Amino acid sequence: AQKVTQAQTEISVVEKEDVTLDCVYETRDTTYYLFWYKQPPSGELVFLIRRNSFDEQNEISGRYSWNFQKSTSSFNFTITASQVVDSAVYFCALSETGSARQLTFGSGTQLTVLP
Amino acid sequence: KAGVTQTPRYLIKTRGQQVTLSCSPISGHRSVSWYQQTPGQGLQFLFEYFSETQRNKGNFPGRFSGRQFSNSRSEMNVSTLELGDSALYLCASSWGGRGNTEAFFGQGTRLTVV
Numbered sequence: 001a002q003k004v005t006q007a008q009t010e011i012s013v014v015e016k017e018d019v020t021l022d023c024v025y026e027t028r029d030t031t032y033y034l035f036w037y038k039q040p041p042s043g044e045l046v047f048l049i050r051r052n053s054f055d056e057q058n059e060i061s062g063r064y065s066w067n068f069q070k071s072t073s074s075f076n077f078t079i080t081a082s083q084v085v086d087s088a089v090y091f092c093a094l095s096e097t098g099s100a101r102q103l104t105f106g107s108g109t110q111l112t113v114l115p
Numbered sequence: 116k117a118g119v120t121q122t123p124r125y126l127i128k129t130r131g132q133q134v135t136l137s138c139s140p141i142s143g144h145r146s147v148s149w150y151q152q153t154p155g156q157g158l159q160f161l162f163e164y165f166s167e168t169q170r171n172k173g174n175f176p177g178r179f180s181g182r183q184f185s186n187s188r189s190e191m192n193v194s195t196l197e198l199g200d201s202a203l204y205l206c207a208s209s210w211g212g213r214g215n216t217e218a219f220f221g222q223g224t225r226l227t228v229v
Contacts, residue, residue: 042222043203043222043223043225044119044205044220044221044222044223045205045207045220046220047218101148101170101207101209101218102148102163102173103148103158103160103218104160105150105158105159107157108157108158
């Protein structure tokens, strides 16, 4: 069985602070994909990143960075110099089949960035 | 390029009724997946349709069903509604071929059962 745990239910930071969202996963497969999605108040899930199990290289995209560590089954997400527009619910998700069509989601982390 | 369109955006139904939700995927995408989002259970996979066939199914009762048309548009039906079916229903569109790993989500249909 697969499982994704986001232990942080809510996080509040002040604008320009850095913040890290934690994600821990469980899977028996050797090939799998990990995702991060952002859900603003409008409701749609916005794709942020996809990483496969064979690629442990960290990735940086602007103010966003991701740290994937298979040894600890973690795929953490850091926002540098947070902005009010970053306020949203962030979901980590796992796909065992390599497909984003059948995702197992974590419970989400509500991030609030205060001005 | 138009995004994923879900209709209606909001619905209020009475317990015991049935409801049909619609999802129009991105042009060229052949896979549509449905998810239920509730405060208690979070985001849960319902089922996926590809080329008019159900390809995967989550752990939901038979009251939840779906179908896909030849133009890839998909409908989801819930019969004999229960209060617990109140949720945001999201659909995701993807190309659906082997190796494709990105899905684009619609804004969802918020269903309230009273």
